[in-house]
């Protein structure tokens with residue numbers, strides 16, 4: 001079954017080269033994220049770009065906030081902090097809040113653009129949020145939801161054994177019949 005190339009090729013890979021990314025490439029990644037749809041066009045995404053080569057106090061503090069399991073991301077030339085707050089997007093009376101949903105759409109758009117640029121983009125929840133918040137001077141009403149490491153493919157030999165295995169693993173997904181239904185929840189369809 002043929003899918004859009006960028007969707008097919010995207011994987012959360014960890015072997016990243018530290019080679020810096022051109023500023024125009026960074027601009028395209030950000031632009032792609034901002035082209036995502038959002039409720040009432042509220043555009044609740046807030047993105048902070050941190051370049052490794054700059055070795056800014058902000059970059060160093062975000063890098064230090066990653067969990068040990070995410071040490072591979074220290075090779076990435078760029079880290080993006082993706083943040084939002086519920087007040088930035090639709091909050092419906094019945095409890096539906098759309099900020100996180102729309103932030104995710106922006107993050108996916110950035111990831112697909114990264115694939116298009118020949119890069120890996122790997123989202124992470126594994127970081128100390130309070131440290132990231134302080135590092136990038138995030139206002140208290142915003143939540144640092146995700147850090148995305150982006151870089152060109154690098155040397156997998158620098159990864160630990162488990163990560164090296166994951167690097168060449170097949171995509172692992174639930175069966176479509178567990179997550180997609182026809183007409184009624186739980187109702188399968190022979191074409192799915």
Ligand SMILES: Cc1cc2nc3c(=O)[nH]c(=O)nc-3n(C[C@H](O)[C@H](O)[C@H](O)COP(=O)(O)O)c2cc1C
Nearest residue numbers: 010011012013069070123124125126127146171172
């Ligand atoms: C919100 C989110 C948080 C994630 N956090 C981490 C993380 O902290 N460390 C990590 O190595 N991978 C992380 N991942 C990557 C997932 O493990 C990966 O996307 C998943 O296993 C599916 O693999 P694939 O993206 O290659 O298809 C995260 C992905 C998402 C979307």
